[in-house]
Amino acid sequence: MPWIYLGLAILGEIIGTTALKASDGFARWPYSVLAVLGYGVAFYFLAIVLKTIPVGVAYAIWAGVGVAAVSVIGVVLFGQTLDLAAVIGIALIVAGVVVLNTLSGSVSH
DSSP states (O other): OHHHHHHHHHHHHHHHHHHHHHTTTTTSHHHHHHHHHHHHHHHHHHHHHTTTSOHHHHHHHHHHHHHHHHHHHHHHHHOOOOOHHHHHHHHHHHHHHHHHHHHOTTOOO
16 A cells, blocks of 8 residues: 555655646646645655655655656646756666665565
8 A cells, every 4th residue: 555655645746746837936826726735645645655665765766756757747748858868867767766666675565
């Protein structure tokens, strides 16, 4: 169950960050409300996850997956561009999360 909660925390963070961008600096209140709600969900579920998954592991996965997903959303929804260095950096973050989950003894499934 902690992994499902971590997934919900990641989803909340992705929604919150995307809505934060769409809020135009809190000028568009519906997106501002969605951003606050998204982060609320993210922190609520992350707090639950931290009862069972080590903080470094949970945060690395939460942040890494969030960075990769929000980067893709930025390209698709907001027309942002990523140069080669950005793509390589994001790929390294994803690779780190994969290594952490598959090779580290710190993660218990």
